[in-house]
Amino acid sequence: MASGFRAVHALPMRWRGSTIGALNLFHHAPTAMPAGDLAVGQALADVATIGILSDRASRERDLLTEQLQAALTSRVVIEQAKGVLAERGGIGMDEAFGRLRAYARSTSTRLSDVARGVVEGTLDTATMTPSEGTA
Template sequence: MSERQLTEAFVELADTLVDDFDMMDFLHQVTVRCAQVLDVSAAGVLLTDQRGELRVVAASTEQTRLLELLQLQTDEGPCPECFHTGRPVAVADLSTTAHRWPRFTAEARRSGFASVHALPMRLRTEVIGALNLFGAEPGALDADTIRLGQALADVATIGLLQARAIRHRETLAEQLQTALNSRIVIEQAKGVVAERRKIDVDQSFILLRGTARTSNRRLSELARAVVDGSAIV
């Protein structure tokens, strides 16, 4: 990753901090940029809802999203542990965690992942979620990469908290709840497009997101239109 590309990544994330930025698109871009900049296979973001419970809000691939969901369903894995402790979790070799997180480890290895790192999304003492980084090969991320990953997680956290400040009549919890509700509609739309186009769900999401951007529509708005049949992608 060149210095120019790294700068562009931070600028791109910072540029979303405007009054009407699309939160779902922002969170997805965080995962994509983290995977690119940190040279990992995939990334995912879990955030707390208004009841303080973790929810999956973004993932760079569909496979990663399913793994994140499994962590929540079983309450095991690096992301829940990172969130509850507020500290980074590093697993250089998933083959060593079969007893620690049996179901997560088995599914992650079946999905082709061999290492995982989780970084807290926090501002001072407030932890609002965690960033998961998956690697296809065993090995720990070096200290510089961890610091860079934490910086990206911090930028994402500041973005979410900035949204709360801009929209002073809304709380962060309400915004996150809206994002979670939008996620359901987006998942439905991904399925509709995948079935119609005969493509996989990752490709359908790329198509949905690209269409939303080119038509200057919010991703969640387009997804609702696809589900109710008023738009075709």
């Protein structure tokens, strides 16, 4: 081997019957790994496995939290937009939601983006409330 290592020992990183990777140990001389070293190496592989899986779970929890927060924020903006349309068009909240949704579909725009435009006043609501100004 060009790196100068003559022996490689691969220890499985296992969790509940599945192998998620391997811990590789390199030695400069070809040799069998003594049982004691093998036990220590496997213990290190087990600890590394727990660390990797713990980090993965933490990242997944963080992602889920972000997604839930985004959904909640989006829902708040949608409710505000429904209120704006209902007031401007003299319509009920269900009708206002239907119009928001129809506009989003017809323009291939995310519902939350349409709602944000209504709330921020950057989207002309006249197309969503034909009765606007006549109510």
